[in-house]
Amino acid sequence: MKRTLLTGNGAAAWGARLAGVEYLPAFPITPQTEIIETIARWIDFGEMDCRMVTLDSEHSMITAAGAAAVTGVRVFTATSSQGLLYGMEMLYTVAGWRAPFVLVNVSRGLASPITLEPDHNDILAARDSGFLQLHCATCQEVLDCILLAYRLAEDERVRLPVIVNLDGFYLSFTREPVEIPDAESVARFLPPFDPENLGFRAGAPLSEAVAVIGGTPYSYFRYQSHLAALNAVDVFAENAAAFAQAFGRTYQAVEAYHCDDAELVFVMMGSFATKAKEAVDRLREAGEAVGLLRPVLLRPFPAADFRRALSGKKGVIVVDQNLSMGKGGVLHTELASALYGYPGTTPVLVSFIGGLGGRDISAEEFYEMHAVTRQAVSEKRAPAPRLLYTEVELREMKKIQAIARVQGLKEQQT
Amino acid sequence: MYRIRFHGRGGQGMKTASRILGTAFFHAGFEVQDAPRYGAERRGAPMFAYVRAARQTINERGIIRHPDLVIVADDTLMGTPTAAVQQGITGQTVMLIHSSEQAQVWRSRLNLAGPVFILPAFEAARDRLELRYIGTACAAAAARLIGVFSWSSLEKALREELAGLGESVVEKNLPHAQQAYDLMESHQGTVTPGAAVTAESFTQPKWIDLSFESARRAAPAIHAAGTSEQMKTGLWRTMRPIIDRAHCKHCWWVCSTFCPDGVIQVDAAGCPQIDYAHCKGCMVCVSQCPNHAIEVVSEQAAQLAEKAGESK
Numbered sequence: 243m244k245r246t247l248l249t250g251n252g253a254a255a256w257g258a259r260l261a262g263v264e265y266l267p268a269f270p271i272t273p274q275t276e277i278i279e280t281i282a283r284w285i286d287f288g289e290m291d292c293r294m295v296t297l298d299s300e301h302s303m304i305t306a307a308g309a310a311a312v313t314g315v316r317v318f319t320a321t322s323s324q325g326l327l328y329g330m331e332m333l334y335t336v337a338g339w340r341a342p343f344v345l346v347n348v349s350r351g352l353a354s355p356i357t358l359e360p361d362h363n364d365i366l367a368a369r370d371s372g373f374l375q376l377h378c379a380t381c382q383e384v385l386d387c388i389l390l391a392y393r394l395a396e397d398e399r400v401r402l403p404v405i406v407n408l409d410g411f412y413l414s415f416t417r418e419p420v421e422i423p424d425a426e427s428v429a430r431f432l433p434p435f436d437p438e439n440l441g442f443r444a445g446a447p448l449s450e451a452v453a454v455i456g457g458t459p460y461s462y463f464r465y466q467s468h469l470a471a472l473n474a475v476d477v478f479a480e481n482a483a484a485f486a487q488a489f490g491r492t493y494q495a496v497e498a499y500h501c502d503d504a505e506l507v508f509v510m511m512g513s514f515a516t517k518a519k520e521a522v523d524r525l526r527e528a529g530e531a532v533g534l535l536r537p538v539l540l541r542p543f544p545a546a547d548f549r550r551a552l553s554g555k556k557g558v559i560v561v562d563q564n565l566s567m568g569k570g571g572v573l574h575t576e577l578a579s580a581l582y583g584y585p586g587t588t589p590v591l592v593s594f595i596g597g598l599g600g601r602d603i604s605a606e607e608f609y610e611m612h613a614v615t616r617q618a619v620s621e622k623r624a625p626a627p628r629l630l631y632t633e634v635e636l637r638e639m640k641k642i643q644a645i646a647r648v649q650g651l652k653e654q655q656t
Numbered sequence: 657m658y659r660i661r662f663h664g665r666g667g668q669g670m671k672t673a674s675r676i677l678g679t680a681f682f683h684a685g686f687e688v689q690d691a692p693r694y695g696a697e698r699r700g701a702p703m704f705a706y707v708r709a710a711r712q713t714i715n716e717r718g719i720i721r722h723p724d725l726v727i728v729a730d731d732t733l734m735g736t737p738t739a740a741v742q743q744g745i746t747g748q749t750v751m752l753i754h755s756s757e758q759a760q761v762w763r764s765r766l767n768l769a770g771p772v773f774i775l776p777a778f779e780a781a782r783d784r785l786e787l788r789y790i791g792t793a794c795a796a797a798a799a800r801l802i803g804v805f806s807w808s809s810l811e812k813a814l815r816e817e818l819a820g821l822g823e824s825v826v827e828k829n830l831p832h833a834q835q836a837y838d839l840m841e842s843h844q845g846t847v848t849p850g851a852a853v854t855a856e857s858f859t860q861p862k863w864i865d866l867s868f869e870s871a872r873r874a875a876p877a878i879h880a881a882g883t884s885e886q887m888k889t890g891l892w893r894t895m896r897p898i899i900d901r902a903h904c905k906h907c908w909w910v911c912s913t914f915c916p917d918g919v920i921q922v923d924a925a926g927c928p929q930i931d932y933a934h935c936k937g938c939m940v941c942v943s944q945c946p947n948h949a950i951e952v953v954s955e956q957a958a959q960l961a962e963k964a965g966e967s968k
Contacts, residue, residue, distance in 0.1 A: 247675075247682055247690070355876040358696070412717050416691040417678060513717055520715035520852070528855040602718050605853040607861045633862040647880035648873050 243427075248420040250413030253381040254320065254346045254406070255280035256420075257388025259290050260428040261344070263318035264435075266294040267306035272358060273410035274322040274348040281318075300329035307343050308336025311403070312450055314437025316392065317343035322410065323350035323364040330367065336403060337372025338467065339450050342395035342435075343403050344388055345373070349512065350410040351599035359600020360409040362512060362564040366572050372467045374404040374474050375541040377511045379497075381418040384408050386491060387538070389432050393481045398439050399473045411600060412513040423489055431488045471542045478539055495544035497536040498551055500526065504533030506557045506615050507589075508608075509577060511537050514563055514597050521608030532612060537573075545580035552581065555589040557619040559611050563597035570627045571595055590618050596630035603630060657710035658802060658849045659720045662794065663741045664729035665784070665894065667699045669791025672817060673727070674705035676795040680813035681709040684805035689714050700785060700892035700936060702739035710849070723749055725801060725847045727794050730784055731755035732956060734766065736891055742766065750847045752797055754790060771846055773801065775836060782954045784894040789832035792818075796833035800840035802847045807837060885934070889917070893937030896958045899928055903949035911941040911950065 248256065254277045258266070268278045284290035297303040300321050311317045321329065326347050349360040352367075365375065374394060376387045384406065391404040408414060442448055454460050475495060482493040499519055501507060508518045515536040525532045535551055537544060552558060562571025569575060574593040581588050592615045596603045607630055618624050643649065660677065664670035671692035678690035692705040706720045722744045731753055733739040745751070747769040753762055759772040775797050781787045792814060799810045814833055818826045868874075899911075904927065911928050912920040919931040920941060930941075942950045 247679060247688060249691075411691070411693070416689060416717070417675065418689050418714075419682065419687060516715040517717050521855070523715070524852055524855040530855070600718075604721070604861065605855075606858045609855045609858050610861050610863075612855075628863065629866055630861075631864060631866055633864050636864055636866070643873070645883055645886055646878040647883065 243424055244422045245419055246422065247417040248381055248385075248422075249276065249415055249417050250378070250381045250384050250408045251276035251348070251415070252280060252417075253384040253420050254348075254388065254408065255284075256422055257385040257406075258318040258344075258346075259284060260385075260423065260425060261318070261389055261392050261432055262316060262429070262434060263292055264315040265307075265310045265317045266292055267297050267303045267310070267317075267319050268294060269297050269300050269303045269321065269325060271300075271322045271325040273350060273414040274320050274325070274346070276414070277320045277346060277348075300325040301332055304329040304332035304336060304345070307345065308332065308339055308341040308403070309450075311336070311341040311343040312339055312440060313442050314435065314440050316435040318346075318388075319343070320346040320348070322348040323352055324356075326364050327352065327367060330371075333368050333371040333373060335451065338463065340401045340467070340470070341403055342401050344391045344395060345403060345405050346384075346388070347405050347407045348410045348414045349407055357599045359411050360512075360563075361598045361600065362407075362562075362572075365405065365407045366564050366566075368405060369541060369572070372402060372471070373541065374400070374402055374471060374539070376404060376406045376538055377536075377540055378406065378408045378413065378538075379511075379513050379515050379536060381413055381416070382420045382491070383493075383538075384413065385420055385422070386485065386489070386493065389428060390478070390481055390485060390493065392432055392435075393484075394474055394478055396435055397474075397477050397481075400470050400477055401439070402467065402470055402474070407512070409513040421489075421491075427488055431484060474542050475539070475544055475546075493538060494547070495537070495539040496547040496551060497534075497538055499534040499536070501533035501535060501551055503531055505531040505555065506559060506612060506619070507532070507552065507555050508534045508559045508561065508611075509536070509573060510534070510561045510563070511540065511573065512563060514561070514603060517603060517605075518561065518608060521605060521612070524605065525609065525612055530612065543576055543580065548577060548580050549584055552589055553586050557590045557592060557615040559592055559594065559615045561594045561596050561603070561611065563595075565595055565598060574627070590615070590622065590624050592618050592624050593627035594630060595627060601630070657708055657714065657716070657852070658725070658847070659723050660707040660709075660725045660727070660798065660802075660847075661720050661723040662705045662707075662727045662729065662798075663733055663739055664703060664790075664794075665700050665733070665892070666694060666703050667785045668729050668787060670703060670705045670729060670794070673729070673791040673795040673798075674707050676792065676810070676813050676817045677798055678707045678709070678813075679816055680795075680799055680805055680810045681707070683809045683812055686710060686804075687712060687714050689717070693719070698892065698936075700894055701889075702733055702736060702891075704740075716852075720744070722746055722850060724850045725750045725752065725798060727798050728753045728755075729787075729790050729794050731757065731762075732784070734762065738891070745770065748848070748850065750801060752794070752801060754794065771843075773797075773840065773843060773846075775839070778835065779832070782895070784954075784956070789829055792829040792833040793836035796837040797840045798847075800837045800844055803845035807834070810837065888933050889936050890931075890933045893932075893935060894955050895937045895939065896932070896953050896955045897930060897935065897937070897939060897942050898951045898953055898958070899930065900949045900951055901927070903947055904928070905947050905949070907946070910944055910946060914940050914944040916940055 351357040486492045560574040662670040686709040689708040754775040756777045906926040
C-alpha cells in the first residue's frame, strides 16, 4: 500500500491496472484522455500486460469492449460526454448482451452550447441503458469503485457492464491523496475474471446479439436485465463488506454523513457532494441539525436505502447537477418516486438545479438552500424548483449577448 | 486551511509549481488538493493553478475564492483583466510577484492592502515563455512565505515532480529554487491559513428567477460577423514579429498567407500590416518570409519602447 497524490484520471488508470485488465479499446476525448495516456505509457514500459487498440470512434470502441468481454477477457475503457453519447446505441446493445466490463465516464456538460466542465447530463443519458452506475466523490473513490465495479459486473447474479463516473476537472485534473493498494491484496479481492459462465469456447458455436420479432421474447430479455440490475443492490453491499475487510475503507450504496439526528438532509451526487459535506460541517457549527445523503450507486437506484435514511426527516434539499428539459432535476424526480406512497411522514422535497457546466456552488449558496428548505418545512410546502443563478451572472450573460449582437433583435421579439 | 493560487501563462510552469508545493505539503503531513485551470489550453494565454492544504480532510473543491497567497509569475498579467489575478483578494492575502519593479510600485498601482513581496527577475530571457526556472523559483519562494515545512521537504518534492525531465534538469533547477527560498527567509511564515466561510452569518446569494426569452435571443447564436475581434488574443504574445520595411520585398502574399490567424493584411501600397491586437506571436511569418525581413523582439521591450515614444 502506498499513499500518494493522484489526479482522478491517474486514480482511474491505477484502478484498471490493479484490476489486471487485459483489453483496452480507446478513443480520445477531453477530459478523459489522460487515463488512456497513462495506461498506454505503462503498457509501453512493460509495466502492464494489456492489449490496447485505438478505434475510429466511441461507437466502435464500446462495440469492441462488449465483444471482447463476452469472450471472457477483462475489459476496460473510458470516455466522456459527447463520446458517451456518440456510442449510445452500443451502450444499450452491449448491456443487452450481458457483457461484463467497466467503462469510466468523466462527466462533462453536453452540447449545445459545447463546453468542457462537468455536469451529469452525459451520464444520466445512459441511465436506462442497462449499465449499472457508480458515482465517485473523491479520487480515492475512483480507484476503489473500479475494483468494486469489476466484482459487481462479473458476479453471475448480475453480469452487466458498469459505468464508474467521475467529474471532469473537479476530479479528473485534481490531485488528492490516494491509497494505492498493493497488487496482491487486490488479486485476493478481485481474482482474475472467471469466464466459466459466459459459455464461450473455441469450437462451440455461440451467437451473441440475436434478433427477436415480437414482444414476448423481447420483454423476457429486457426484464431479465432489470432483475439482474436489481440484484446488484445486495451484491454491491456484499462486495463492499469484503472491500472494507481487505482495504479498511467502507462504501455504502448511499453514503450518509451526519444523518442520524438530522432534520434536514442534502441529497447530491458526485464530487460537488464534498462541498455539501463542508457546508454540513459549517452549518452544524452554527447549531443546525443537517446531514448529507449521497448515492454512490445510482443504477440500480437504492430506493430502500433512501427510504430508510429519510424516514422521519423534515426536509430534503435535493441539488441536481443536471437538467431534464421540461421536467427538472433527475435526482429529485427519482427520489420523489422512491418516497411517494410509502408509510411514514414524507419529508418536504425542495429541488435546486446547480453546477450546470461546472458552475461553482458557493458555501453561502449551500447555507441559503438550507434556509429556504427550513422555511419550506415550516410552511409545509415546497417552493418552485430553483436554478442557482445570481444577478451578477445574468449581468455577465447580458454582456456576452451584447457582444453576440443579440440586442439588435429586440424589436423583432414581440 | 491554506488556499494558494498561482498565476502565469500557459508554458511558464505554474501547474508544475503548484504540484511541487502540493507534494511538499503532502510530505509534511498535510492533506492536499492541487489542480490547474487552463480553459481551452493554449501557450501564452493566462492560466492559473491552485493548492489547498490542511491538517484535516479537504472537502472544499474547485476554484479558490479567497486566497491566502497569490503568486504571479508574469507581472504583465497584473493589468490583464482576463487573468483575474486580483480576484477575491483581501487585506489578508499575501501577494508574491515576479517582477523587476519594487513592491511599493505594485502596492500603489493596484491599491493592494495586504503584504506584497517581489521575486526579482534574476533570470534573463528575451521571451517570457523561456523563463526556465520561474516555476521552481515561485514554488520555493511560496514555500518559504508559508514556512511550515523544511527545505528538504521542498527539495524532495521538487526532485519528484521534475523526475520525468531527467536528472540534469533537476540539478539546474535546484540552485534557483534555493536562491528564491533564501530570498524570502526574513518573511518566513507571513502567509497564514484562512478560515472557512461561516454559516453563522453570511451574505445571502442574490438569486434571480430566469425568465423566458424568445429563442431568437436565447439560442446560443452569434448574430454578426467578426465578433471574435473583441477577443484580444494579442495578450497571449510574449514575443513580437516586426516587419523591417527596408528589407520587405513587397511580395504581398507569403507572410499574410501563412499567418494561421489571418492577422496580416496587405495594404494598398503592397505593404503587409500586422494586427497586434490579435497576433498571438507564433512566429510562423518569421520562419516563412523568404527575405528574412521580419524581426523578433521581446513584447515587453516593444511595449516599453512604444511608451517611451509616446511620452517624447
